[in-house]
Amino acid sequence: MPEGLAARLRPYQNEGYAWLAKLADCGIGSCLADDMGLGKTVQLLALLLERSAGGASLVVAPAGVCANWVSEAARFAPGLRAVLAAESAELPADLGPGDLVVASYGLAATRSGQFAATEWNGIVLDEAQAIKNPATRRAEAVKTFRSKWRCAATGTPVENRLSDLWSIFDFLNPGLLGTLPNFRARFVMKDGRPAASLRSLVRPLILRRLKGEVLAELPPKTEINLPVELGDEERAEYESLREQALAEVVGNRGGGRMRILAALTRLRRYCCSPSLVIAGGRAGAKLEALEELLGNLRENGHRALVFSQFTDVLALVRPILERNGWGYEYLDGSTPQVERQERVVEFQRGTAPFFLISLKAGGTGLNLTAANYVVLLDPWWNPAVEDQAANRAHRIGQSNPVTVYRLVAAHTVEEKVIQLHGQKRGISEAVLDGASDATLSEDDLVALLR
Numbered sequence: 081m082p083e084g085l086a087a088r089l090r091p092y093q094n095e096g097y098a099w100l101a102k103l104a105d106c107g108i109g110s111c112l113a114d115d116m117g118l119g120k121t122v123q124l125l126a127l128l129l130e131r132s133a134g135g136a137s138l139v140v141a142p143a144g145v146c147a148n149w150v151s152e153a154a155r156f157a158p159g160l161r162a163v164l165a166a167e168s169a170e171l172p173a174d175l176g177p178g179d180l181v182v183a184s185y186g187l188a189a190t191r192s193g194q195f196a197a198t199e200w201n202g203i204v205l206d207e208a209q210a211i212k213n214p215a216t217r218r219a220e221a222v223k224t225f226r227s228k229w230r231c232a233a234t235g236t237p238v239e240n241r242l243s244d245l246w247s248i249f250d251f252l253n254p255g256l257l258g259t260l261p262n263f264r265a266r267f268v269m270k271d272g273r274p275a276a277s278l279r280s281l282v283r284p285l286i287l288r289r290l291k292g293e294v295l296a297e298l299p300p301k302t303e304i305n306l307p308v309e310l311g312d313e314e315r316a317e318y319e320s321l322r323e324q325a326l327a328e329v330v331g332n333r334g335g336g337r338m339r340i341l342a343a344l345t346r347l348r349r350y351c352c353s354p355s356l357v358i359a360g361g362r363a364g365a366k367l368e369a370l371e372e373l374l375g376n377l378r379e380n381g382h383r384a385l386v387f388s389q390f391t392d393v394l395a396l397v398r399p400i401l402e403r404n405g406w407g408y409e410y411l412d413g414s415t416p417q418v419e420r421q422e423r424v425v426e427f428q429r430g431t432a433p434f435f436l437i438s439l440k441a442g443g444t445g446l447n448l449t450a451a452n453y454v455v456l457l458d459p460w461w462n463p464a465v466e467d468q469a470a471n472r473a474h475r476i477g478q479s480n481p482v483t484v485y486r487l488v489a490a491h492t493v494e495e496k497v498i499q500l501h502g503q504k505r506g507i508s509e510a511v512l513d514g515a516s517d518a519t520l521s522e523d524d525l526v527a528l529l530r
Contacts, residue, residue, distance in 0.1 A: 100287065110252065120235075127231070128157065131201060135228075138195065146417065192220075201227065207234060235444075239465065243260060257281070298476075300482075304485050308365050308490060325344075348497075355396070366487055374406065383433045387437050408436055437469075448473050
């Protein structure tokens with residue numbers, strides 16, 4: 081980073097767009113790490129439009145939000161000629177000033193050679209946490225692309241560990257943080273805390289704005305962990321499965337983390353519904369609690385997003401809604417892009433009170449402010465991922481207070497996952513304010529089974 085750049089950028093950092101523009105002028109990659117729902121897309125479209133005379137630019141985004149980028153470009157930056165890259169078509173041969181190509185991470189990986197052959201004016205990575213693992217094809221691919229300026233947009237620059245940030249910056253400014261081994265040796269202290277020099281090095285290149293600072297008028301968000309007591313038979317069956325899993329893992333540690341995670345996942349699925357683990361098993365206490373909760377919300381005229389990381393859990397919820405005559409929209413990873421957008425539009429119009437969404441497919445890139453409740457059916461290891469899901473409703477355009485319910489099977493591994501949130505939450509902010517490189521060892525994972 082050029083000497084004195086941090087001081088020269090300081091007057092711009094509270095102005096958002098001006099800060100992005102200044103870094104682009106310097107040819108230095110920037111990370112737009114606003115809270116989710118603060119208009120990162122609009123800011124980046126403004127940047128792309130202002131610099132469109134310099135040549136064609138590229139946006140790489142999750143597949144589910146690519147179509148939204150094209151529609152938002154037409155709405156907010158009609159001077160850009162936005163085109164959605166397709167698997168079955170080559171890139172236009174006459175790309176030039178004013179053109180904007182939008183591609184999914186999957187397409188960028190499978191056709192990396194074609195994208196790398198183009199000299200782009202600017203490249204924007206949306207939901208840039210998608211490249212947090214530097215060993216993935218998508219991360220390796222986008223790092224071969226050439227451009228005059230780069231920007232990464234993400235609400236969670238660090239989801240699990242500080243090396244997530246390293247991978248994003250390896251795209252933005254290769255070499256700034258050294259190699260990954262050098263980064264760990266230089267910036268991660270023996271006690272897990274980051275070296276003070278890390279924050280001073282990356283902070284000038286990260287724009288971080290919080291909702292409370294930008295949207296004072298945004299209604300409050302309340303988070304509630306709702307304990308679900310298992311029945312006697314369900315409790316006994318769960319304990320039997322837990323003891324069996326613990327005995328297998330402790331007796332044979334050869335499988336390592338994957339064996340332990342598989343055992344934990346089986347228990348977590350049982351907490352959602354015994355029928356997912358045991359043939360002929362009952363629906364379970366959690367689905368009964370969900371039906372009661374949704375019934376109360378429906379009676380009081382509320383609308384809710386219901387998230388699960390397991391699509392077969394959502395498959396069990398659908399007949400509950402149908403039996404009660406409650407309308408709903410549905411979205412998971414198999415939903416085509418065009419239909420995905422249609423489902424969002426229909427929900428926003430008020431056609432149904434509930435929206436069932438898989439956490440992976442719908443946890444980012446959706447604007448669903450028509451809902452004022454969010455239900456998380458199965459707690460996920462990382463609270464940042466849950467926050468992304470909850471913020472589909474709690475964002476610009478929301479006029480009602482938002483309540484987030486986590487349904488937690490009492491006295492199970494789910495309670496221990498929630499306890500982990502205390503260790504994980506805030507790691508992203510800690511990159512700016514001081515953090516640890518937190519990860520879970522095999523012993524940590526085994527402790528969840530005890």
